[in-house]
Amino acid sequence: MTMTLVETVTVGSGGAASIEFTGIAGDGKDLMLKMSGRNTYAAADRSIIMSFNGSTADKTAVNLKGSGSAASSDTGTSLSIQAATTTANTFTVIDFYFSNYSGNTSKSVSIEQATENNATAAEALLMALNWNQTAAITSLGFSFGDGNWAEHSTASLYSIS
């Protein structure tokens, strides 16, 4: 297995409403995306709006969550990261693994996420997500309805072959 860094993005001052990777070549087997992110909105967390080829539809998921004091499971497709009221200068870590991204079956994505917060409210999450469309993934987008990606947020896309 070869893991090749395709590109890294670092959000500059002023933030960014979305991070988009476009023109993803179909020459790899799988994709991995490693993010370190924070939202600027004045709340504890905000949901990432994730798009495949510009589409935010046709997603299903199952989740296992742990807060440090309780565990839970649900089928929500929203993926939250920490926002402005959490401990300053802390970022949520998220790893995405997109299996067989250029194939012609629905796309499976495994996601690991952990928030960092010097307080009782923090969360670790395992999500198994399915994007039920058969097109090869050629673009990925990560945006918010409220707030922006904070400065110093990063996203690194890797190709696995």
Next chain:
Amino acid sequence: MEIGQNTQPLLSIQSVRKLMSETPVKIVVDLSKPKGKRESIIPLTQSEIDEREVMATEAEAQRLVDEQAKADAEATRQSGLDKLIALGLTEAEALALVGA
């Protein structure tokens, strides 16, 4: 009014800069381009800003659905626990059965 008569700018440079700084931007990484020329920082168009507001509403609705599902699951779990305790199990025994 003839062209050139209005000496008052409609917006000051500072105002324009402020407006530009308030316009949300997106970072687009076009991987079809050579390294070093891939990243663009692009102000959102008005239609993208409008779409963002729609997506915010949808995301909030989805978050509420997810929260309700979580609350329902917890309520079902607690109901089960209460019934087990009503059958005579201690709370510790009931928790051991369903998982703490």
